[in-house]
Amino acid sequence: MTVCSAPGKVYLFGEHAVVYGQPAVPCAIERRARVTVEPRSDDHVRVEAEDLSLDGFTVEYDGTVGDHPDVDVERSLLDAAMGYIDAAVSQARDAAGAPNAGFDITVESDIPLGAGLGSSAAVVVAGIDAATRALGEPLAPRELADRAYRAEFDVQDGQASRADTFCSTMGGAVRVEGDDCEPIETPNLPFVVGFDGGAGDTGALVAGVRELTEEYGFADETVRSIGDVVREGEDLLEAATSGADPDAELLAELGDLMNFNHGLLSALGVSARSLDAMVWAARDAGAHGAKLTGAGGGGCIVALDPTPETETALSFTQGCVDAFRAELATEGVRVEV
Ligand code: PMV
Numbered sequence: 001m002t003v004c005s006a007p008g009k010v011y012l013f014g015e016h017a018v019v020y021g022q023p024a025v026p027c028a029i030e031r032r033a034r035v036t037v038e039p040r041s042d043d044h045v046r047v048e049a050e051d052l053s054l055d056g057f058t059v060e061y062d063g064t065v066g067d068h069p070d071v072d073v074e075r076s077l078l079d080a081a082m083g084y085i086d087a088a089v090s091q092a093r094d095a096a097g098a099p100n101a102g103f104d105i106t107v108e109s110d111i112p113l114g115a116g117l118g119s120s121a122a123v124v125v126a127g128i129d130a131a132t133r134a135l136g137e138p139l140a141p142r143e144l145a146d147r148a149y150r151a152e153f154d155v156q157d158g159q160a161s162r163a164d165t166f167c168s169t170m171g172g173a174v175r176v177e178g179d180d181c182e183p184i185e186t187p188n189l190p191f192v193v194g195f196d197g198g199a200g201d202t203g204a205l206v207a208g209v210r211e212l213t214e215e216y217g218f219a220d221e222t223v224r225s226i227g228d229v230v231r232e233g234e235d236l237l238e239a240a241t242s243g244a245d246p247d248a249e250l251l252a253e254l255g256d257l258m259n260f261n262h263g264l265l266s267a268l269g270v271s272a273r274s275l276d277a278m279v280w281a282a283r284d285a286g287a288h289g290a291k292l293t294g295a296g297g298g299g300c301i302v303a304l305d306p307t308p309e310t311e312t313a314l315s316f317t318q319g320c321v322d323a324f325r326a327e328l329a330t331e332g333v334r335v336e337v
Pocket of ligand 1: 014015016017018019114115116117118159160161163164202206293294295296
C-alpha cells in the first residue's frame, strides 16, 4: 500500500492574468488530499472517494479508463471527480510503462472542492505519485508536476495553467510564467481563508475575461496591470528573509498589492457578492489585505493576518460557511506510508 499526500494552494497574486502569459505566485497551504494506492492482480480500477462529492462514492471498472458504471451519485459530480482520477491513472500507467496496471484507490481530501484552492491538482499530483511509486517507478518532482499538468490539461480541455500542479508538487511559494515554473523563497505568510460554500465555473470565467480583453483595450491593460502587481509583489518577497515571520511593513505592502489585485480581478468581472463581502469583512477586521483566490465567481478568498481577528470576523460574516488559518505548506507532495 502506498499513501501520498499533496497540498492545496492559494493565489497570493496573479490568477487569470497567468492565462495571458503574465507571472503568478501561488502558495501551497496545509490542507491536503491523500491518495492510497494498492496495485491489483487484474486490470481493474476501484475508486473510493468519500470527500469528492456530497455523499462520497465507490466505483469499480475494468481496464478501460473513463468507462464508469452508474453509481448513486449525481452524474456531473461523479464525472468531474472521476475525470481527474482517470487522468491520473492514465499518466501513472504511461509513466511506469504498465498500460494494464490495476489499482485499488482511496481518495481523502480536506480541501474544499472547486473553490480556488487547487483540490483537483492535489488529487492528481498525490494520485500519480502514489500510483507510480506503487508500481516501483517513482517520478522526479518536475516530471511528476509535468504529468499532473498534462492530466489537468486533458480533463479541462486545454484550459489549465501549470500553477496548481507545480505548486502542489513542490510546496511553498512558486512563480509561474507560461511554461516557466520555479520555487521562490518566502517568509511565513499568515494566510486566512474564507469559503462561501460554492464554486465558480472556471471555464466560463476564463472565457468571460477573454471576451472582455478582446472587446476592450482597457481590459487587456487590466490583465497587464495584474502582471505589474505580481512583479512588484515578487520584488517584496525577494527582499524579505525566507522562512522568517514577516514584519508589519512587509505585510502592509503585500496586503496593499493583494487589495489592488482584487480590485483588478473585480474589474474583469470575476468576483462575486459573497467574495466581496468576505474581502471587506477581512479588511474591516484588520487584515493587511484580502483578495479572491482562483477562478472566482464563488469559492474562497485569502487574507493576510497574523492575529486571530480575521478568522473570527469571517466566521460571523453572512455567506461565509468556513474560515480557517492556512499555514504555508513548505513541503509539497510527500509519501505518508
Ligand atoms: O480556481 P483554480 O484554483 O482552478 O484557479 C484558476 C486560475 C485561472 O488563472 C483562472 C485559470 C488557470 O488555469 O490558471
